[in-house]
Amino acid sequence: MKRFSQLALVCAAIATITMTNPVQAQQKRLLTLDDQFAFHQISEPQISPDGTWIAYTVGNVDVKKDQKNNDIYMTSWDGKHTLHLTNSFDSESTPRFSPDGKYLAFLSSRQSDEGEQIWLLNLAGGEAEKISNFKGGVSDFVWSPDGQRLAIIAEDPPQDTSSKEQKTAPPIVIDRFHFLEDGVGFLGKSRQHLYLFDLTTRKEEILTPGAFNESLPSWSPDSKSIAFVSKRGADFDRQNNWDVYVIEAKPGTQARQLTTFDGPDCDPSWGSRPVWSPDGKQIAYLQGGPQKLIEYAVYHLAIIPANGGSVRLVTPTLDRNVVKPHFTADGKSILFLLEDNGNVQLAKVPVAGGKIQPLVAGRRNVSTFDLAPDGRIVLLSSTPQQPNEVFAFDGNELRLLSHQNQELLAQLKLATTEEISFKSKDGTEIHGFVIKPPNFQPGKKYPTLLRLHGGPVGQYTNQFMFDWQLFAAHGYVVVAANPRGSSGRGEAFSKAIYADWGNKDAQDVLAAVDYVVTTGIADPSRLGIGGWSYGAMLTNYTIAQDTRFKAAISGAGESNILATYGTDEYIYDYEQELGVPWKNLDTWLRVSFPFLHADRIVTPTLFLGGDRDAAVPLHNSEQMYQALKSLGIDTQLVVYPGQSHGISKPSYQRDLFQRYLAWYDKYLIPETATTGK
DSSP, X not given: OOOOSOHHHHHHHOXXXXXXSOOOOOOOBOOOGGGTTTSOEEEEEEEOTTSSEEEEXXXXXXXXXXXXXXXXXXXXXXXXXXXXXXXXXSOXXXXXXXXXXXXXXXXXXXXXXXXXXXXXXXXXXSOOEEOOOOTTOEEEEEEOTTSSEEEEEEEOOOOOOOOTTOSSOOOOOOOOSSOEETTTEEOOSOOEEEEEEETTTTEEEXXXXXXXXXXXXXXXXXXXXXXXXXXXXXXXXXOOOOEEXXXXXXXXXXXXXXXXXXXXXXXXXXXXXXXXXXXXXXXXXXXXXXXXXXXXXXXXXXXXXXXOOOOEESSTTOOSOEEEEEEOTTSSEEEEEEEETTEEEXXXXXXXXXOOEEEEOSSXXXXXXXXXXXXXXXXXXXXXXXXXXXXEEOSSOEEEOOOTTHHHHTTBOOOEEEEEEEEOTTSOEEEEEEEXXXXXXXXXXXXXXXXXXXXXXXXXXXXXXXXXXHHHHTTOEEEEEEXXXXXXXXXXXXXXXXXXXXXXXXXXXXXXXXXXXXXXXXXXXXXXXXXXXXXXXXXXXXXXXXXXXXXXXXXXXXXXXXXXXXXXXXHHHHHHHHOOTTTOHXXXXXXXXXXXXXXXXXXXXXXXXXXXXXXXXXXXXXHHHHHHHHHTOOEEEEEETTOOSSOOSHHHHHHHHHHHHHHHHHHHOGGGOOOOO
């Protein structure tokens, strides 16, 4: 790994990635499948304490090795200098500046057979040094404000009871209510604990031994206490009552439960730490809704005294999700991300409550941000024409910093993405997007694809979508709706499909198709549909009640919900929303109608999935494939070995898109049909 002896000298000498090498004017071309791995995936921007440098992660694909690799880069606030800090064969992630700005810590699995460990890089020069050796690996860490220690989340070592002499693995014994997790497999007694790590002695001490999982540590300003999130109780698998705890940063002390709301406080799946006010007197966090509402509930910004007391909702009337709160340096305001109707904005609200002020709004998706003590802000943002990049925000305007994809974008003629709104069958207003081919000709009717998002609670936003661009460049119009069940439109809109999947949301997405047909964009005789996860489920629901689609693609979806009980990671959610089958059989049968009424399906359908998917196990796709095969409907099942719910292996990702195009082309563009493999 190349290192530099002095940062300032390097900055003066290095040829930065894009600013000193502008792309020459050239003829723009259409995007192709070969561009899939040419885009760089940018993430995790972090600003140095003095606001002069921004570290971030850049993801690339090594096609020959068929693997992904993340490196850490650093760009100056003025955008004039960019440094490629790490360049190993193993990925690096989670860059974190030390409080004095002299060091950068990060996670990497290099030189380790025990998961990711913490590495420390002296920014004045020298090689990075591995400083941790947790046998279960490190999943998260934060610096103490005094720079002397780290708070670390690490997992218990793997419980392998087999010996080298054993040729047969021992039986797996399961006794948990929630026993399966995607990407992990069967769950046992292993837990994630909170540790203290001393940077002088390089020794760790456990703070929270026991039978629970801890997440999202956050230091108090005086470095004496740590807030964290945990779900405790006699049988914590059976509830979703996450709470914020505080513990003194000394081994042997007991954690103090801070929040008592009967529902999720700072659910780790939201990715938002509890944060201390600058004076250490208050802690801001996210409060969800009643457990019965599971993910359909809107989560609000809340504040509680650090010593305990009454909770105050800062955004009690805001019917939108907020995430990633940060106190301003003066402690008077909180910055956060606000999800709203196809966009995610950066916003600000007084700590005392009051009017919410949008800071970075408009047609974009802000996915994360970081705040320096002097008020400088860096954020990660995407628009329909721009993949995620790092931007500087000084309170007035955005300024592009990372430039990782600019050279490629300068070569491409991209499709346009337009926002649309239309009425569903019952008069409900639905919003979505239409993506037109780059060479779109008004008056011409195009083969059209209805694409459906997962969740169901989630939303399509104004961000760059490679698959949309690929389909459009291939000659398709793409229509993408945010039907009821989606987030971004309030709690009532989300929970409208509660225990009633494939009803109102199917009506909504069919109304999106009606819209593009009525406006003369879509050819009604060449319509396709498809999605992944709940998008695949909604695909199955839709083709089981409407025969207009000539081709469908269902990736990692399910339809026989009754047969899914007890086979995936969502047992808690199912029992909250649907009840148990032996008491609510009618509900389970109703939401299983795509399989139970598969004889109503006439659409040729491609099913895909990973054989290690624990979120929506492969047997769900197998059942639908078998049903259509038995019915004589043209169908195919593609299984990706070793893959979980998300297809992660690059060659499989490419294969996925190749098959998408081949399947749609076969039925919607027969004159240019491809055979696929």
